[in-house]
Amino acid sequence: MIVADKKPIEEIIEEIKDDEKILILGCNECVTVCEAGGKKEVGILASALRMYFLNQGKEVKIDEKTLERQCDHEYLEEIRDVMDQYDAVVSLACGVGVQFMAEKYQSTPVYPGVNTCFLGVTEERGLWTERCQACGQCILARTGGICPVSRCAKRVFNGPCGGSTKGKCEIHNEIDCAWQLIVDRLKALDRFDDYENLIPLKDWSFERAGGPRKVVREDVQQ
Amino acid sequence: MKLKTLSKLEKILAAGHLAVTSECGPPRGSDPEVITKKAEMIKDYVDAINITDNQTSVTRMCSLAACIHLKLMGLEPILQMVTRDRNRIALQSDILGAASYDIHNILCLSGDHQSFGDCAQGQNVHDLDSMQLIQAVRHMRDEGKFLGGGDIERPPNMFVGAAANPFADPFEIRVPRLAKKIAAGVEFIQSQCIYNMDKFELWLKMAGDRGLLEKVYILAGVTPFKTAGMARYMKKRVPGMDVPDEVVKRMADTPKEKQPEEGIKICIEQIQRLKEVEGVHGFHVMAIEWEEMVPEIVKKSGLYPRPSVD
Amino acid sequence: MRLQYPSNIQIILVPCTGKVDALYILRAFEKGADGVYVVGCMEGDCHFNNGNFRAHKRVEQVQKILDTINIGGERAQMYNLSSSEGPRFAQIAVEMDEKIRKLGPNPIKLAKKKAA
Numbered sequence: 001m002i003v004a005d006k007k008p009i010e011e012i013i014e015e016i017k018d019d020e021k022i023l024i025l026g027c028n029e030c031v032t033v034c035e036a037g038g039k040k041e042v043g044i045l046a047s048a049l050r051m052y053f054l055n056q057g058k059e060v061k062i063d064e065k066t067l068e069r070q071c072d073h074e075y076l077e078e079i080r081d082v083m084d085q086y087d088a089v090v091s092l093a094c095g096v097g098v099q100f101m102a103e104k105y106q107s108t109p110v111y112p113g114v115n116t117c118f119l120g121v122t123e124e125r126g127l128w129t130e131r132c133q134a135c136g137q138c139i140l141a142r143t144g145g146i147c148p149v150s151r152c153a154k155r156v157f158n159g160p161c162g163g164s165t166k167g168k169c170e171i172h173n174e175i176d177c178a179w180q181l182i183v184d185r186l187k188a189l190d191r192f193d194d195y196e197n198l199i200p201l202k203d204w205s206f207e208r209a210g211g212p213r214k215v216v217r218e219d220v221q222q
Numbered sequence: 223m224k225l226k227t228l229s230k231l232e233k234i235l236a237a238g239h240l241a242v243t244s245e246c247g248p249p250r251g252s253d254p255e256v257i258t259k260k261a262e263m264i265k266d267y268v269d270a271i272n273i274t275d276n277q278t279s280v281t282r283m284c285s286l287a288a289c290i291h292l293k294l295m296g297l298e299p300i301l302q303m304v305t306r307d308r309n310r311i312a313l314q315s316d317i318l319g320a321a322s323y324d325i326h327n328i329l330c331l332s333g334d335h336q337s338f339g340d341c342a343q344g345q346n347v348h349d350l351d352s353m354q355l356i357q358a359v360r361h362m363r364d365e366g367k368f369l370g371g372g373d374i375e376r377p378p379n380m381f382v383g384a385a386a387n388p389f390a391d392p393f394e395i396r397v398p399r400l401a402k403k404i405a406a407g408v409e410f411i412q413s414q415c416i417y418n419m420d421k422f423e424l425w426l427k428m429a430g431d432r433g434l435l436e437k438v439y440i441l442a443g444v445t446p447f448k449t450a451g452m453a454r455y456m457k458k459r460v461p462g463m464d465v466p467d468e469v470v471k472r473m474a475d476t477p478k479e480k481q482p483e484e485g486i487k488i489c490i491e492q493i494q495r496l497k498e499v500e501g502v503h504g505f506h507v508m509a510i511e512w513e514e515m516v517p518e519i520v521k522k523s524g525l526y527p528r529p530s531v532d
Numbered sequence: 533m534r535l536q537y538p539s540n541i542q543i544i545l546v547p548c549t550g551k552v553d554a555l556y557i558l559r560a561f562e563k564g565a566d567g568v569y570v571v572g573c574m575e576g577d578c579h580f581n582n583g584n585f586r587a588h589k590r591v592e593q594v595q596k597i598l599d600t601i602n603i604g605g606e607r608a609q610m611y612n613l614s615s616s617e618g619p620r621f622a623q624i625a626v627e628m629d630e631k632i633r634k635l636g637p638n639p640i641k642l643a644k645k646k647a648a
Contacts, residue, residue, distance in 0.1 A: 008338050008600075009601065047562050051562055051603060124604050154348045156351035160391075163335065166604075167392070169337075183394075183395055198357070
């Protein structure tokens with residue numbers, strides 16, 4: 001899933017301080033699972049903002065709504081009828097949702113309510129960690145199912161670098177060395193010899209470097 | 223052995239001499255004298271001088287410019303190049319720039335993570351990794367072609383090196399990793415500072431058992447301790463460093479004023495021992511902020527005078 | 533045991549303090565409560581293992597939010613006691629009442645009056 005983290009309330013207040021009618025818009029997908037932008041977080045943020053502005057002596061209408069998704073037309077359409085009631089929307093969806101909102105509702109400012117962090121997993125409640133950087137050309141088959149692009153601080157394809165110490169990364173002793181994990185996994189798969197296969201130069205044009213990407217599937221297009 | 227490049231370092235190694243290299247860190251400024259003075263101090267005692275590339279990710283004068291200063295002094299630089307700061311366009315471009323000054327040695331590295339340096343908020347590039355950089359330089363030299371396929375007019379003529387750390391984790395991949403670098407095309411290796419002699423010799427033996435020692439020249443890295451504090455620091459704080467307790471103890475048991483002398487003595491003993499080890503083709507003497515000791519170390523290790531080859 | 537405690541305290545029963553969401557506490561303040569405190573079982577004695585630990589974390593979360601929006605984090609508190617400690621319950625009520633009186637009324641209540 002896309003993992004996001006809550007933005008500090010102060011930052012959100014700064015974004016919306018001049019608006020009077022605000023919609024706090026949550027998303028039922030990834031940001032709900034990572035407890036950054038679901039219905040509950042919408043409620044807490046809205047309550048806090050209402051109290052903040054009231055305390056400032058400012059009358060601000062703050063409404064709450066949570067959509068099934070903010071990355072699909074059909075769900076974003078659900079608020080079309082009410083959009084003219086608001087000066088601004090604070091979207092607690094990931095950056096994708098915020099942008100799709102902005103594209104759809106040209107004349108209403110949309111502010112991000114979360115920091116979108118990475119593609120990752122829930123290791124345990126309250127702990128989410130990165131697994132993928134969407135580089136567009138998956139090499140997991142060659143690296144024992146562990147990704148050096150997202151899990152190595154230097155994204156080296158033929159690691160580990162000299163900084164690997166006792167299985168940990170040189171940048172922080174709590175971060176696993178991705179290449180230690182790869183080596184361990186190759187051994188577990190009885191494929192340790194594969195370690196010596198040189199991984200060739202990466203074609204980064206499928207990654208961010210190639211500009212905004214798209215996937216076109218004519219077979220499913222209507 | 224047929225020479226592949228015009229590198230003086232390659233000539234010395236191919237002639238069967240024990241090579242000696244050392245290194246100079248460029249300054250945090252633009253004064254060329256910092257480089258030329260250090261080089262002046264050691265030039266008669268080494269065959270080639272590494273110029274580090276923004277080591278520990280601290281911004282410094284560029285390695286290439288510093289190498290050019292050495293070249294203009296008539297010395298033999300080894301251009302260190304990290305993949306952290308340059309994409310494949312910049313890497314190839316800098317390689318050609320170096321080649322235009324007839325810089326004949328390159329050491330391919332990934333580089334410390336930028337979080338250790340003065341620009342912790344910066345991006346890192348790592349378009350290639352160090353093994354892929356080795357392949358890239360060999361491709362440019364041997365095929366005379368860019369990575370993109372076009373022909374290079376007057377291709378670089380570089381002897382290609384890399385670092386190896388026999389003491390890093392996990393140990394079981396240390397030899398496979400050397401094999402991988404050799405497969406990528408590396409021709410000489412400068413090792414991490416060695417203090418655990420037994421482990422280093424074990425690594426060489428394992429490499430020898432796989433027939434790797436005939437395929438690459440290995441220069442053993444040595445760094446003299448200046449103080450017992452430095453020994454303790456290297457043991458505890460520097461990632462991938464293996465300093466046995468008895469070495470730390472030997473420094474600590476020496477009276478403070480005699481510690482520098484003892485550090486040099488240990489270093490010379492290490493060189494003497496390693497000279498006899500199969501697979502060791504020379505020494506990379508890294509006297510960190512203590513370059514003035516390089517001549518004494520080289521002389522007392524019986525590595526002076528340096529051979530002349532032409 | 534008929535113990536006296538301040539009559540301005542409204543008790544809301546929950547099956548376990550683990551049921552107390554941060555939002556419940558915030559809503560109470562929004563509605564004008566001057567203080568909110570959560571009384572859970574002794575740490576380690578939760579029938580559901582960690583309900584009271586969760587409640588504790590949520591109270592901390594609310595305290596931070598209240599500080600950020602200038603309502604004052606001390607208005608929200610967490611206490612732990614066992615069901616046999618009636619006198620301690622009364623004592624906490626008195627303590628909380630005194631604490632909140634010192635802090636004065638919830639500024640939201642005043643702001644609401646002003647706005648009306």
